[in-house]
Amino acid sequence: MQITGLVKRFGQKTAVAGLDLEVPSGSFYGLVGPNGAGKTTTLSMATGLLRPDAGAVRIHGVDVWTQPVEAKRLIGNLADGVRLFDRLTGEQLVTYTGMMFGLAREDVAARTADLLRIMDLQEAAGTPVVDYSAGMTKKVALACALVHAPRLLVLDEPFESVDPVSAANIEDILRGYTASGGTVIVSSHSMDLVQRMCDHVAVIAQGRLLASGTVDQVRAGQTLQDRFVELVGGRHHAEGPQWLRQS
Numbered sequence: 001m002q003i004t005g006l007v008k009r010f011g012q013k014t015a016v017a018g019l020d021l022e023v024p025s026g027s028f029y030g031l032v033g034p035n036g037a038g039k040t041t042t043l044s045m046a047t048g049l050l051r052p053d054a055g056a057v058r059i060h061g062v063d064v065w066t067q068p069v070e071a072k073r074l075i076g077n078l079a080d081g082v083r084l085f086d087r088l089t090g091e092q093l094v095t096y097t098g099m100m101f102g103l104a105r106e107d108v109a110a111r112t113a114d115l116l117r118i119m120d121l122q123e124a125a126g127t128p129v130v131d132y133s134a135g136m137t138k139k140v141a142l143a144c145a146l147v148h149a150p151r152l153l154v155l156d157e158p159f160e161s162v163d164p165v166s167a168a169n170i171e172d173i174l175r176g177y178t179a180s181g182g183t184v185i186v187s188s189h190s191m192d193l194v195q196r197m198c199d200h201v202a203v204i205a206q207g208r209l210l211a212s213g214t215v216d217q218v219r220a221g222q223t224l225q226d227r228f229v230e231l232v233g234g235r236h237h238a239e240g241p242q243w244l245r246q247s
């Protein structure tokens with residue numbers, strides 16, 4: 001995925017201020033930054049959900065905004081805050097998504113069964129998604145993102161609310177996916193996770209790129225956590241306000 005000169009303004013606020021990013025094919029790419037840095041806005045523009053004010057995004061040479069149908073076939077997207085058709089059961093939702101991508105009915109059925117098993121959602125397959133917990137909802141949305149076997153997976157905070165066993169299973173799937181040539185871009189606040197799973201990382205703040213490259217290049221001999229704090233700043237060393245102290 002190649003992002004060039006991406007800009008998004010909301011009124012006076014510039015959420016993304018001319019971002020360039022190259023995500024190599026087959027990489028596991030982490031996108032990190034403080035709250036409000038512009039991660040979700042960037043990923044929404046990169047996946048065709050939010051129209052940029054300027055700039056372009058190409059995926060395997062396909063322009064996301066001038067060739068949206070071709071681009072969306074290539075992308076599996078787990079977006080933050082996008083509503084699902086949650087009156088459907090988990091099984092219906094994954095099936096529906098697969099059929100929207102034009103998969104044959106028997107392929108959709110087999111893939112849906114595989115994905116519900118991997119996500120440990122078999123028992124909840126017949127339950128409406130509206131009744132799912134936050135973690136279950138995240139997992140069924142991830143199943144929907146995977147069902148058409150996309151070449152690029154764009155995951156906004158995929159492990160938020162997901163229990164450790166499910167997270168480990170999902171990590172295994174994603175590792176297998178990149179090992180077989182798929183590309184993953186993942187936004188996360190967990191530096192441990194990014195350092196463990198990603199081979200590349202970009203640090204953004206206030207809609208600008210502060211650093212990008214392989215994880216080892218960016219962390220430059222420190223932990224990613226320490227390097228992130230050094231790049232982004234904003235640590236408060238005081239012990240908090242006086243009125244909050246209990247003794």
Ligand SMILES: Nc1ncnc2c1ncn2[C@@H]1O[C@H](COP(=O)(O)OP(=O)(O)OP(=O)(O)O)[C@@H](O)[C@H]1O
Pocket residue numbers: 010013014015033034035036037038039040041042
């Ligand atoms: N629809 C919107 N209308 C107005 N401002 C918005 C909108 N969406 C995002 N913003 C603003 O753009 C900036 C970037 O937001 P964004 O959600 O992309 O950040 P983020 O890096 O994903 O943050 P977080 O880590 O907290 O999820 C923030 O200042 C946010 O308030």
